[in-house]
Structures are given as C-alpha cells and as structure tokens.
Amino acid sequence: MPGSKEERKHRFWKVDPAMYTRGPARSRASSLKDPLQSLAKPVLISLFFSYPLIVVFIGILYGGILYWASLTGSFALLGLFLWKTGYAKNFEAWNPRLGKQLLALLVAFAIVVGFYLGLFNARLWLVPITLGLGIGALIILVRRN
8 A cells, every 4th residue: 555654664765657758759949949048048148248349340340321220220129129028108108308309419429529539639638628527517516406
C-alpha cells in the first residue's frame, strides 16, 4: 500500500517515472526561439547604449543628410511604438504651445551652432567664456527665486 510505514522504511524517496518519458517533438521554430530569447536582452541593452554613437558615426561617415534622416526615422519609430503600445495616451493632456516650442528649438540650435563655431574659432578661450555665462545664468536664476 503506498504511503504505508513499511514502504517508507525501505525507500527514502520516490521516483516519478513520468519524468523520464519523452516529451513532444520540438518544431524548428521553437528550437530557434530559445537561443534568440536568451540573446535578445543583452543585444537590446547594447543597442540602447550604442545608439547615440551609431547615429553620430553615421553623420560623420555619410554626412548630415543621412544623420538627420536616421534621427527623424528613430523618432518616428519611437512615436509609432508609443502609439501602438497605447502609451501615447499618457501624452494627450500635455497641450503644448507649438509656437513657443519651435522658438525654443530655434534658439537652442543657434546656441549649439554658436558654441561649435566658437570652439573652432576661439578654441581655448571659449571654455572659460561658456563657464562664466553658465555661472552667471545660474546666479540670475537663484536670485530670481
């Protein structure tokens, strides 16, 4: 009788024979799926960290047109991802003013162009000038608040 005291005296464990039966045959897709799943996480993490470098290298090697095209395409893919997964609803209530945003982008672009042109022309003098302007802006912000 299973579970009796006599059986427990002689056997310290039980072996389930179903553990040794052969499982269903795996298809080719399922045999390829397991290694790909184990590689997916490290590959995605490395792509996330190397993406900025890849875009910059594309711009350096092939020019500004391909750089801006790849950057625009990546923004489009991000927007499509947010839209298809349903996360775009989180941004519906922002209601931004487009005029202010475009003006801010234009000013930021002018600042960046001025900084890089200053690096090429003024070289070493631009670093203390930029630091001084940044510290001055911080002082003005702190005094205003």
